[in-house]
Amino acid sequence: MSQRGEVEHLNDIVAKYPEVPRLIILKTDVQRRGVFYTDASLSVLDEKKHSITGTHIFGTRDGKIAPRPESLLLRDGTSIITTPTAIEDNPYVLDLLDGQPFLFDGGEPIEEVDYWPAPAFYGKLTHSGIPMQKIVSARPQRLVINPHRYCTFWKNGNGCTFCDIVAQIKKGKKDLQVQARPKAEEIAEIVAEALKEPGRYSAVFLTSGSVINGTEPFDEEIDIYIEVFHKLGKLFRTKKFPSQLIGTAYSEAQLERLYGETGLMSYTADIEVLNEDLFNIHCPGKAEWIGYKEWKRRLVNAVDIFGRGFVNTGLVAGIELTSPHGFKTEDEALKRTLEEAEDLAIQGVSTVYIVWSPRPDTVIGNQKNASLDYYIRLAKGLHELRVTYKLPIMFDDYRHCGNHPDTDLSRLLPF
Amino acid sequence: MPLTLQPIIRQLLDDTGTSRIVATTNEDGAPYAVTSPFLHLNHDGFFVHLELLETSVTNRNLLKNLWFDR
DSSP, X not given: OOHHHHHHHHHHHHHHOTTSOHHHHHHHHHHHHOEEEOHHHHHTOXXXXXXXXXXXXXXOTTOOOOOOBSOEEOTTSOEEOOOBOOGGGOOEEEEEETTEEEEEETXXXXXXXXXXXXXXXXXOBOTTSOBGGGTEEEOSSEEEEOSOOOOGGGGGTOOOTTOOHHHHHHHXXXXXXXXXXXXXXXXXXXXXXHTTSTTOOOEEEEEOOOOOOTTTXXXXXXXXXXXHHHHHHTTOSSSOOSEEEEOOOOOHHHHHHHHHHSOOXXXXXXXXXXXXXXXXXXXXXXXXXXOHHHHHHHHHHXXXXXXXXXXXEEEEETGGGOTXXXXXXXXXXXXXHHHHHHHHHHTTOEEEEEEOOOOTTSTXXXXXXXXXXXXXXXHHHHHHHHHHTTOOOGGGSTTTTOOOHHHHHGGGOOO | OOOOOOHHHHHHHXXXXXXXXXXXXXXXXXXXXXXXXXXXXXTTSOEEOOOSOTTOHHHHHHHHHHHTTO
16 A cells, blocks of 8 residues: 555545544554654653653564654643554654654655653662663553563573574673663662652553463462562552553462552453464563463452452454454454453453564564554444443553553543 | 643633633533542643542543533
8 A cells, every 4th residue: 555545544534433533543553553753753752851762661663672752642641652663664653744744654644643752750860870760660650660680481492482582681781781680679778769859650551471480380480479569569558559560361369469568450461463373473482381261260260359340351452353263353353352352341351452563573473463453342342342231441551551442442531 | 731720710710719620522522520629720721620539530531622622
């Protein structure tokens, strides 16, 4: 499709789905196609004012580590967390219009954007001299902590097919001096500093690669999180504080320990794709150590511990359509995905998605993601399940994560 | 886009004794008004209305207005 054609396609989808805001459709399309930053757009990027790519837990579509905006911000508060993309791949172009960053497509101005404002703690050093943003980063109103950046599923080559976490930590060590395992004390020191900024943060968020070690598999992963939560807990007056963890799917005993011993309030275990055969192909480590049915069972068990509306699972939407094993049509993929998502919703588990961004250091990085029409139908479908089953999703919404088109739609939920 | 306001409006907004009310409409056009004690203009000329609740009627009306150009 020509560049001009892409503009018409966006407008077609906006006209086709009048119940979906144009800004959310645009966000989704920008995430789907990526962004190329012109020199002019980068010339107004100021690390003192703006949030610049920092911890780099995952790679970029153009394969480069370079200072770029961490995210774009639309006028309704919607974030577009996107990946820099080579111009040859026909992404949106970010350039300046009258000095203001603006999205262009086919040479036409599409929408004004801002860059995320820089957190006040960026640029400061920990007591040991490490730049704070190398250890803790920020989403709109959420502090993001990666206590352990390695994923042990890769030890026997069973990393997920869409993931480049291990390739990226190798690059990060060399190019960015990013630590694979920052100290819990240092993490708490940074969070304490971040919380001094009035009114900015409303939650903390922890995520890491999976760690299979322990008496029971993943005990060590939980130990790492608990150690960090204990240090963070000293910063709050209440036992529980707004927080989310994306981890492996834990056993009931592990979940009870995590909930009982920490301030954690919400829990996410990403199943990545809602189909057992595709899960086994794309997530061989998760399949080897836990298995698809058990992963889902553990998600449902977590609802008994954390409560309805405080447990969810994430999809890397688009991998279900990759060849040679994926669904043959988008209609079939949508039907099958939403059927399984509904089964989880009935049991209190929400499903959210990110737009899959094919990246070079991944097994399926040479394939294409899905159509814009598919992503909008998926966002509508997942949002409508939350309406039907009255599942709030505030802990993973536009203010806290900002990376799920479907939870952007849930901003209008009355609960 | 920043608003261009008569100087008297700016003066009123700077006066702490001024009563401030934000009125919105829902998708059916029904009006809904609330007091907004901290309503002010920021340095860039935008109105700033502080909301305690993401799920408030005012917030949802404002968002629907913005999303669907009403």
